[in-house]
Amino acid sequence: MPKDTLPGLTACNYAMLRRATRKLGQFYDDVQAPSGLKATQQGLLYQIHIGDEPAMGAIAAALVMDLSALGHTLKPLIRDGFVETFADPDDRRIKRVRLTRQGLIKLDEAMKLWQVAQQRFEDVVGKEKAERLRAVLDDISALDFDLPPAA
Amino acid sequence: MPKDTLPGLTACNYAMLRRATRKLGQFYDDVQAPSGLKATQQGLLYQIHIGDEPAMGAIAAALVMDLSALGHTLKPLIRDGFVETFADPDDRRIKRVRLTRQGLIKLDEAMKLWQVAQQRFEDVVGKEKAERLRAVLDDISALDFDLPPAA
């Protein structure tokens, strides 16, 4: 097959997803920069906030994120005093996470900027379209793609 | 506002995008693992392949990726002998990129696995829905979200 007729990268669902994620990351991060938080960090703080002192595993599951990745991502937030952890008294394997007072203040600050970015996104893309997009993405995160065993 | 009534993370376009990206990354990477390439690397090799010895800047632009990020990402592929670079003879600032013979062979191998993952995705999500999703994501990557100056 001559190269000229090969399909572009646009045929790959994953590549498109990554590319759009980079794009939005650049945008959201830029808008939220004044808060000092990356958009990823703001999202993580928010996820912790809406939970009830969630366990690390619970957070990781909610975000479809590897547990160890969550641990790594949490480190700068702990270092900067926005988040703290403590062992669950009933099961010492479990480590629970919560925002500090500072973390809550910082989250408030970042959320205001988030709203700006979010609003701008919806203005440019369209409210309906954005809503549908989020719904599809939400679905995908919950689906089971495991290939049936070749047996 | 009581925490219980706060909207979930599902309201954020960027968070949804990231979460779905993690999900698909785990899936595509898993399927493509036997080739030894991550799905991101396969995508990058493909992008280079369909270009005509593209310049780094051209690749970065096509992928909406930071130029320095591309440089970093390329390193393991160069180290492993899949990709090589050379200065453009007409403009020594420009560095062009191409696949090595080995890179081409490896790409072929990875593409076969990619097709499996891609097909599975479309089976689970639906062909039409996947197509619409890719189209929306493609649009987003091309949009301009810059906020008009507050002036």
Add this chain to the structure above:
DNA sequence: TTGATTTAGTGGCATATACCACTTTCGACG
């Protein structure tokens, strides 16, 4: 009760990505 199994996290290592400061080259202009 005790030994095997499972569950929850940690730490190390590797890739993915971004931003910034810096260097090298070009090209435009006086």
Add this chain to the structure above:
DNA sequence: CGTCGAAAGTGGTATATGCCACTAAATCAA
């Protein structure tokens, strides 16, 4: 010509993420 600003990459630093091997704690079984 020189000079100067723009263009293309590089390297450093930092976060984001994943997998694997390992440890500690709880559970299940015999």
